[in-house]
Amino acid sequence: MGDGEKLSPGQAERRRSATIVDVAEAAGVSRATVSLVLRHSPLVADDTRQRVQRAIVDVGYIYNRGAAQMRSGMSGTIGVIVPEITNPFYAELLSGIDETLDVDGRLCFVGNSTDSPERQDRFIRRIRERGVEGIIICAAEASSPLLLGQMREWNLPFVQILRSIDGDTGDFVAPDFAVGTRMAVEHLVSRGHERIALMPSAKNTSAARERVAAFTSAMAKSGLQGGRILHGRLTRSDAHDAVASILSGAKPPTAIIAHNDLLALGIIGALRNIGLTPGVDLSVIGFDDIPESSHSVPALTTVATRPREVGAHAATLLLRRIIKPKGPTESVLVSPKLIVRQT
Amino acid sequence: MGDGEKLSPGQAERRRSATIVDVAEAAGVSRATVSLVLRHSPLVADDTRQRVQRAIVDVGYIYNRGAAQMRSGMSGTIGVIVPEITNPFYAELLSGIDETLDVDGRLCFVGNSTDSPERQDRFIRRIRERGVEGIIICAAEASSPLLLGQMREWNLPFVQILRSIDGDTGDFVAPDFAVGTRMAVEHLVSRGHERIALMPSAKNTSAARERVAAFTSAMAKSGLQGGRILHGRLTRSDAHDAVASILSGAKPPTAIIAHNDLLALGIIGALRNIGLTPGVDLSVIGFDDIPESSHSVPALTTVATRPREVGAHAATLLLRRIIKPKGPTESVLVSPKLIVRQT
DNA sequence: AACAAGTTTTAGATCGATCTAAATTTTCTC
């Protein structure tokens, strides 16, 4: 356990709940047989199985995974770490994971790292104490570079999502940010834009670096020079500052590609605040296609990154990895889709 | 276990990880002593404690809660059920719960019921199998009326949030929808509106019924007659239909109070689509104050319901209930706040 | 130095499942 984590004991005078022994007695078989029935073993005879199943219902038996886990080593549980659960992108992603796990029967612990490595480490320790079989992780920005190595050492299967720590070769799922960025650039170029800016997250993550690289190369390929790159955090005031800085120089960009929709919407707001019209005075493209992007005015043009699919893929990959720890690794890049709207 | 839930076994040839016995050997004490140190017992002498703690680090020991739970009955885990995790309101709420639990040291299983009682029941069974100590639940719309009684019978502490199943007297936390509704009505009345409509969720939940009651009484108190009530689901097309239906009749309402911001934003969109100006041709007030409400154009006037606080309160109440199952019940109504913007 | 009282440590049983290997029952073959 960690520091200051003395859990206050519950005082429930729990009426002892039914165990496998009660079921065995009720059905007139041995514990071992009940256990086999619980695990859907093909060994038990049909009528025995039915008798046991009836007994299970009769005595109100609830499977005790804590006990099972002890012997079998399987908890039927995984962990998921996201940097910010209130970002609609991650909420959708979680929903995709949940959907896949609901079918599988496993359950997940959700941790919100808020991009704090300490909180992330705390969460990882806690889920390890609970015997999770694997973990889906979008690593906090300043995560220790040792993290992945440790998880391997611990024999803890994992799938990285969105961000990949220094080119690790394990399982990985993310939207294809490079292709998405290229789509955005090409779209703008086809509309006649020549001066384009990119505003990636200031966070030093692979997801940001990848966009910068793709942006630079796409600009070069289109024969355009010196796309501007403005790093910033993803806050409202960053959007303001960015707009101000962009428009102040000579030959200001006529279009900007934002790190995500939240930032793009912030930029739209900033433009309106100073009396400019988004989509006319400055074109804006976001990333993600979160629900509110289609409702904004003007509606946001964006690169849809399909978070739900990313989540579903990640869950599928993790389950596969749990079953086959040594199987070949896989890297899934979910194809983005350009949604052209009004900006 | 349930049907079709044979969990595929992992094949990890787990190098047996360190147990309390390894720690005991390394520190030259008995298992029992190590166990006492782990639980921060005041019984152990200081230097012994330190020796054990060093040994814990040395052997890379990780506390096994599955085993501990077996004897002590405590899993250090709770469950949370929300109807729709992608709704920003619930995402914020989860974040509030997470925050409180992070301090406490407990972890939570998050379930997304999508308002399906079957899925909710499945989730509840699964978390019971894992020995959760309690549950925070926003019951799915058509939940069995027996649900709460069962949970009591199971000795499973719970706190209801937002919706309360037929006037149950257990612990409960929610925004004060009645006060919020009254605030909205009074605000509109003070601006001179006389024909006001309410659009609650069609879902038959206490959260919807409460608004209707408060609306009716607030209208009466203001001496206004016949506020219109339009039930609908909370989709985009409902917003459209509602707008159409509202404006078609004679003496159409001049203001509408929507069930939540998502719906309110939908209404704003619908108005713009038919060339009307929200806030001028029809005033709109939402509920929740989700982040995008302040970014919308025009910015949405709304009743802030402070989901993060609701979550934090619910977690605190549940922890208290776990420690004192028979303690007095508490019902927390978080005061809403009217955020006047442009609509 | 002997005893009581307090402090610290420990052996062994226990929680509720799974696992192994063997026992039992059934079915098949000649």
Added chain:
DNA sequence: GAGAAAATTTAGATCGATCTAAAACTTGTT
């Protein structure tokens, strides 16, 4: 109907912690 093979069931050990009750130390008092 005996023996082999297959199908089904089971006893007992085991996982890694906690719990209980007792043992082993310390300290203080006379």
